[in-house]
Amino acid sequence: MLRGKSVVEDSDTLLAKGLIPIIDLAHCGTEEHPVKSVVNRVGLQLQKALPEKGFALLVNHGILEEKLKVAWQHLDNFCSLSSDVKEHYINNIEGYHGYNQNEEENSEGEHHELRYAFNITTLKISNVHEDPLPGFEEHINELAHDFKLLAGFILQSLAVSLDLNQSFLYEKHCHMLSGDNESKLCLLYYPPILEDNEKNELFKGRLQYTYQKCASDTPDFRPESDCYKTSDVSEGATALGQQLYSSGHIDYGTFTLLAQDSEGGLEVKLPGSEKWQRVGHLPGSIFINAGEMLSIWTENRYPALSHRVIIPEQEHLRVRGRHSIAFFCHPESFDFVVLNLNVFTIVYRLQINPNLSEKAEFFVR
Numbered sequence: 001m002l003r004g005k006s007v008v009e010d011s012d013t014l015l016a017k018g019l020i021p022i023i024d025l026a027h028c029g030t031e032e033h034p035v036k037s038v039v040n041r042v043g044l045q046l047q048k049a050l051p052e053k054g055f056a057l058l059v060n061h062g063i064l065e066e067k068l069k070v071a072w073q074h075l076d077n078f079c080s081l082s083s084d085v086k087e088h089y090i091n092n093i094e095g096y097h098g099y100n101q102n103e104e105e106n107s108e109g110e111h112h113e114l115r116y117a118f119n120i121t122t123l124k125i126s127n128v129h130e131d132p133l134p135g136f137e138e139h140i141n142e143l144a145h146d147f148k149l150l151a152g153f154i155l156q157s158l159a160v161s162l163d164l165n166q167s168f169l170y171e172k173h174c175h176m177l178s179g180d181n182e183s184k185l186c187l188l189y190y191p192p193i194l195e196d197n198e199k200n201e202l203f204k205g206r207l208q209y210t211y212q213k214c215a216s217d218t219p220d221f222r223p224e225s226d227c228y229k230t231s232d233v234s235e236g237a238t239a240l241g242q243q244l245y246s247s248g249h250i251d252y253g254t255f256t257l258l259a260q261d262s263e264g265g266l267e268v269k270l271p272g273s274e275k276w277q278r279v280g281h282l283p284g285s286i287f288i289n290a291g292e293m294l295s296i297w298t299e300n301r302y303p304a305l306s307h308r309v310i311i312p313e314q315e316h317l318r319v320r321g322r323h324s325i326a327f328f329c330h331p332e333s334f335d336f337v338v339l340n341l342n343v344f345t346i347v348y349r350l351q352i353n354p355n356l357s358e359k360a361e362f363f364v365r
């Protein structure tokens with residue numbers, strides 16, 4: 001995957017304003033032969049961005065917009081299939097590969113996960129029936145591979161940022177998307193949410209579009225603004241702009257790469273803050289945030305970012321729905337112990353440098 005083409009024109013202006021940590025990956029070489037000076041520079045930028053903001057935006061990352069668009073079109077086609085056809089694609093218990101029906105159906109209790117998800121956990125197996133979805137598997141696998149390569153580059157910069165040998169973290173993640181590692185590419189579709197005025201209830205709208213342009217051509221990043229007025233909102237509230245597509249959480253892997261097709265409700269708590277703040281969307285960029293694993297290894301030097309997706313209050317955003325693609329980057333697990341009570345303990349043994357934890361234990365909830 002060669003990089004170089006500039007996809008974000010306004011990044012210099014935003015950088016100059018100091019509002020947003022933007023990391024430019026142009027001319028960084030390939031994952032196998034990365035350009036050392038770029039690895040080092042990206043490492044320095046991550047070293048500043050992750051503790052201060054908990055995230056950064058990657059630009060000129062080499063994953064073409066067109067590829068993302070086609071993936072979302074495939075996802076739309078998939079979501080439009082009848083339930084009995086979709087059932088054939090439901091993820092298998094061991095690998096979580098395939099359609100995640102639970103996320104769609106989980107509308108009981110306080111949290112509503114109003115979204116469709118299709119997971120790619122391995123490039124090896126072929127359990128996607130091509131029949132009603134011509135080209136789906138080939139395309140999604142190629143995209144998953146691109147994300148894996150991008151993650152590979154970031155791992156090298158991350159290692160440098162932590163004063164580790166450049167290949168150290170990369171080697172600990174070398175089985176991503178092999179089926180033996182929890183990394184996955186997750187195609188997500190958040191349907192338009194409509195309000196039934198008579199019943200005063202929210203319901204999922206029909207899929208209405210294939211791909212959407214951003215609400216505005218101007219990059220939109222306003223962590224200081226409070227335009228959704230959600231800072232004091234308790235989860236489970238019912239008014240639009242307060243209802244959640246995806247409730248507040250941290251990702252539990254090393255880091256997550258997130259591509260979005262538009263502005264649409266992503267909110268974060270910046271490190272040290274208890275306030276939910278909106279993250280707008282910079283067209284063409286990929287959002288990166290640290291996960292729980294990285295925060296454990298670094299003893300919270302790179303804190304895991306709390307984030308959630310709300311249903312936008314503004315009607316023009318809400319009625320369009322939204323697509324995203326998340327790549328969850330996970331290390332190899334050397335020891336996997338399953339306890340009862342639905343709690344898994346995963347022990348990762350890593351010989352990191354003496355300043356960092358050698359062993360991290362954490363719980364998958």
Ligand SMILES: O=C(O)CCC(=O)C(=O)O
Nearest residue numbers: 188251266307309324326
């Ligand atoms: O779709 C998004 O913007 C975020 C998804 C997310 O945070 C997750 O699936 O963990």
Ligand SMILES: [Fe+2]
Nearest residue numbers: 249250251307
């Ligand atoms: Fe997440």
